[in-house]
Amino acid sequence: MTRPVIEFRGVGLTYPGPPPVTALHPCELSIAQGEYVTVVGPSGSGKSTFLNIAGLLDVPTAGTYLLDGIDTGALSDADRAGLRGRRIGFVFQSFHLLPHRSAMENVLLAMVYNGVARSDRRPRAREALLRVGLGHRLDALPTRLSGGERQRVAIARALVSRPSLLLCDEPTGNLDTATASSVLELLDQLHRDGMTILVITHDPEVAARGQRTIAIRDGVLTEQGVFTERADTPA
Numbered sequence: 620m621t622r623p624v625i626e627f628r629g630v631g632l633t634y635p636g637p638p639p640v641t642a643l644h645p646c647e648l649s650i651a652q653g654e655y656v657t658v659v660g661p662s663g664s665g666k667s668t669f670l671n672i673a674g675l676l677d678v679p680t681a682g683t684y685l686l687d688g689i690d691t692g693a694l695s696d697a698d699r700a701g702l703r704g705r706r707i708g709f710v711f712q713s714f715h716l717l718p719h720r721s722a723m724e725n726v727l728l729a730m731v732y733n734g735v736a737r738s739d740r741r742p743r744a745r746e747a748l749l750r751v752g753l754g755h756r757l758d759a760l761p762t763r764l765s766g767g768e769r770q771r772v773a774i775a776r777a778l779v780s781r782p783s784l785l786l787c788d789e790p791t792g793n794l795d796t797a798t799a800s801s802v803l804e805l806l807d808q809l810h811r812d813g814m815t816i817l818v819i820t821h822d823p824e825v826a827a828r829g830q831r832t833i834a835i836r837d838g839v840l841t842e843q844g845v846f847t848e849r850a851d852t853p854a
C-alpha cells in the first residue's frame with residue numbers, strides 16, 4: 620500500500636453559530652498517493668467545507684488531518700500556508716488567472732513564494748505549459764485563450780510546484796461539453812503519470828472519472844455504500 624497523501628482521523632467541522640452548524644461530521648478518510656478520487660454531493664451538503672479542510676484553507680474543529688504524514692493541526696498559520704503552497708495545487712471552476720499576465724507569467728507567479736530558485740522558474744513553467752498542451756501559447760493573455768485553454772493554464776500553474784495533490788473544485792463547471800471532456804482527459808493523463816487527484820463536483824459524469832467516489836450528504840461522508848464513523852447518532 621502506498622503511503623497516504625491525505626489522512627483524516629475523526630476530522631469534522633462545526634461552525635459555532637448560534638446555532639452551531641456541523642458542516643462536516645467527524646469522518647475517517649485515507650487517500651493514497653496516485654489515487655484519483657471524486658467527491659460528490661448536492662448544494663449545501665458540505666463539499667466546500669471538505670475542500671477547504673483538505674486544501675488547508677480551513678482548520679477542522681475536530682480530529683487530526685495528516686497531509687503527507689504531517690500533522691497539520693500542529694502548524695502555525697504561516698507554516699500551514701507554506702505547506703499548502705508546496706504540496707497542494709488548486710484548480711478552480713473560474714480559473715482565477717491574472718487577466719493582464721501571459722500564460723507563462725501566470726505560471727511563473729505560482730513559484731514566487733514557494734522557494735523555487737529564480738533560475739529554475741522559467742524552464743519549469745515552460746515544462747508545465749508543455750505538459751498541458753499549451754507550448755504554442757506561452758505568451759498569450761488569458762483574454763485571448765478559450766475556456767479550455769484557460770483551465771489548462773490553471774492546471775499548469777497548479778502543477779508547477781510539483782504538488783503532492785491536485786485539488787480541483789468543479790474544474791469543468793464553466794466549460795462546454797467538448798472542452799470539458801478534453802480537460803477531463805488531461806486529468807486522466809496526469810493520473811496515469813502518477814498524480815494524486817481529488818475532484819469536487821456535482822456532476823455525476825465528472826464524478827465517474829475517478830477510481831473512487833465519495834459522497835457527502837448533510838455533512839456526512841460516505842464511501843462505497845459504507846457510512847464512515849460519525850460522532851452523533853443519525854435521526
Ligand code: ADP
Nearest residue numbers: 634640642660661662663664665666667668669
Ligand atoms: P456545499 O459546498 O456542498 O454547497 P458548504 O460546505 O458550503 O456546502 O456548506 C455546508 C453547510 O454548512 C451548509 O448547511 C451551510 O449553510 C453551512 N455553512 C457553510 N459555511 C458556514 C459558516 N461560515 N457559518 C455557518 N454555517 C455555514
